[in-house]
Amino acid sequence: METILAQLLNGLDKGGAYALIALGLTLVFGTLGVVNFAHGALFMLGAFCAVAFRQFITYETVTLDPTKLSPWGAPLEIKTPMAQIWFGDFGAVLINWSVPISILLAIPVMLVIGIVMERGLIKHFYKRAHMDQILVTFGLAIVLQEVVKAIFGANPISQPMPVELRGSADIGAMLGLTPGMVTYPIWRLIYFLFSASIIGAVFAFLRLTTFGMVVRAGMADRETVGILGINIDRRFTIMFGLAAVVAGLAGVMYTPLVPPNYHLGMDFLVLSFVVVVVGGMGSLPGAVAAGFLLGILQSFASMTEIKAIIPGIDQIIIYLVAVVILLVRPRGLLGRRGVMET
């Protein structure tokens, strides 16, 4: 019981990341009909929003203190982060909480990146074959990740989580099980709750606002909505921006879990496409369900007991599930029939 619960929890944060990326992919596919291989790069860009923000506020000014000597005999260097010079103690708080705070930066940045991407490149590909869309977005993904590499270098840059949120929560004890049996890092719990609330927000936005209703109608039947005289294209552009924001936020919050590097996006992209296909191309609930499902499955497959029976299963489980789903139920768990067949 405890082990099952522990594995279930272990799968949630990764599942959350998969779900968020897959959700954005599906939004873009459903609204614009574009297969976006650059979507993983958006996740990566989000992560680097956090990196950039932290690098900015921790940019240090070095002053020499001639009165004190360092252990090597040179004058002691006093390094003070910019943020602390400007804001004093508040600066220290800023640095400690840099990851969550960079969400505020990431939202406008990702929105702009998304809209520029759509207006600048993607919109020229609506009428071209899906193959061309894949190819051009694949090229774009390479460009984006190489730009990041040129700026931030090739090494992973770790992002510390706020001190207060380090450590683990004893979930087992909370649920009345033996204390200490099922513990779970707080940040991962936060990541799960964060992704769940973003997903909730996206669904609420699509269900409850007029804007969202038009977009959903457009997803179902673009032509009819167009005939009604609604400028669906502009809304779809905004949806692309929104998808970029969702992917970006997923990236920001993920940085304390895995230090981001420039090819983070590609790593997640492959998995997210698999998630989308398993969930059903074009189905938003499918993307979310499949994201969590595969995250959890992966975590179960990593159990030593399972690996003892089927060696290597943890490495391939997601792909294996995708292959089986594609062959047995081509439209995915919750997808419609015949989407993107040719």
Next chain:
Amino acid sequence: MNIFYLPRRDAITLAVFALVVLTMPVWLVPFGAAYPGLMQKFAIFAIFAVGYNVLFGLTGYLSFGHAAFLGVGSYTAVWTFKLMTMNVIPAMIFAVIVSGLFALAIGFVSLRRSGIYFSILTLAFAQMCYNLAYSVLTPITNGETALQLTMNDPRVLDLMFSERGAGLPSPSLLGQGMSGIEAFYVVAVVLLIAFYIAQKIFVSPFGMMLRAIKSNQTRMHYTGFNTRPYALTAFVISGMYAGLAGSLLAATDPLAGAERMQWTASGEVVLMTILGGVGTLIGPVIGAWLIKYFENIFSGFNDAMLHHTFSWLPQGAQDVVVAITSKFVGEGWQLSLGLIFVLVVVFLPGGVMEGIRRFSSLFRNRREPGPTGALKTSPAE
């Protein structure tokens, strides 16, 4: 009936191509690329791209998993070296057979779907191969350290005829070592044979059927063709080409690592094919050469060389120009590659070959506005 027959046009192409390939050590000198290691890569990746194009160019099935076959070919070749003999011919044969079998299995499953689903299935299979090569299959692949020759490999065939020598043996062909310029010529001849076979496929009824599958699969069904075995054959052929290329990589440098199977490596062959001109015979070769050239020459550029190049500019401007261009060369050459690729897909979907055609038609148009020209230029979409 002469089974080696090629239409006149293609025979000329082959002759010119052979001339170009075999004189590489001469004409590559001014480009600074005439060293054997790089020329071997030119030939090997040309084989990979030519084979990939049999699938993608003719049938339109976009596979994102062909690096897996390249990797399988390399592993098979190194194992043949280890277990049997350092002669490269058995290594090539086994690599082609084993990668062909892999392609048969993966293609059989993946080709049950088309479009993007096919792409994702191939991607999934390739990632499985890659992940397994790094984890549970380490007894076979030697994981991160890569599979290498060792002093006490069995090499049964070799050791039947000769004593175990001191030092690591190296791959050979008929007693000739596989290194330097000799190795380049061996690889070049393999490329010419591979190219010729691809030509035969292109001009054959079989090749026509593959084009027809790309053009209109529904019509193919209602015309009485079972398209799946056709596509599967193309898939296996391209997998065998990849395996052959992989074995040659191992023959020129006897080690095999899993990173060869990563999906970015699969992406690279897609780039080569598109950049050069998908669906044409020469295009993928040009694409492979361009990318390998970029990779080796461009990535070798450093700031000092840039300063030298732009030394005619005033100091301030020079620094700015160097600062900007340095992002696109050296470590950043892939950025240039990505940009070029995007531009090609947007503006020149037929790649370099379409560029050449457009350019030459500028001059030809005045004289012969041939109606047949329209056919040959249709880009793959």
Next chain:
Amino acid sequence: MSETKSNVVLHVADVHKRFGGLHALADIDLQVEEGQTHAIIGPNGAGKSTLLNVIIGKLAPSSGAVVFDGNVLTGRKPYEINQMGIARVFQTPEIFTDLSVLHNVMIPALARRDGAYKFNILRALERETAIRQEAEAMLEDVGMHSSRDMAAGSLSRGDKRRMELAMCLIQHPRLLLLDEPTAGMSRHDTNTTIELLKKIKSRGMTKVIIEHDMHVVFSLADKISVLAQGRIIADGTPDQVRGNPKVQEAYLGGAH
């Protein structure tokens, strides 16, 4: 099941097709005799296309069977059905747009000669002289020889349809299915197509035509079946059908 007459090539026997609650085809029994042109007409939504798709194997009937030349077609794949001798012309021409007209016509000829699959890379296409000559002759027949080197995608709509017809004819099918062969055509193109179809008729090929245009139907058909709301409401020679009050009701008072 009703009796099959001796010279019947295609027998659609007691076919029903339901989509969920919708009864798209009910109790269809149709016998197409050797060498005849059998037209299936009916108002929009009568089930004509569904019937054609059931015959060609694209849709499986909910019950009943389609028998061609003594063999049950149900459950077979389109390519198998074609290899048995049934060719099909589509409502919107299905052709190989990137290939030349000549190649478009050579491909079906190769399908007839080589079967559903043949790994044939030894002999160059250029050397397939017999097939090539046959294709050229066929193009001559349909009056398209001059455009044989054009890309099929650049043809006019009428020419695409003619070429598609040539693609079917070169297979010498025992049965030719035509789905609204003149849909969307100008009067002139329609008349050319009718002439062409009459020419084939004189060769004794069996044809099933789904058609909307009464002019086309009455100039070509030996027998007409009228479909309305998924049922055959009349069956017979053009004259018999023309006078049938049920038909007039279906067309004038019924669907629209």
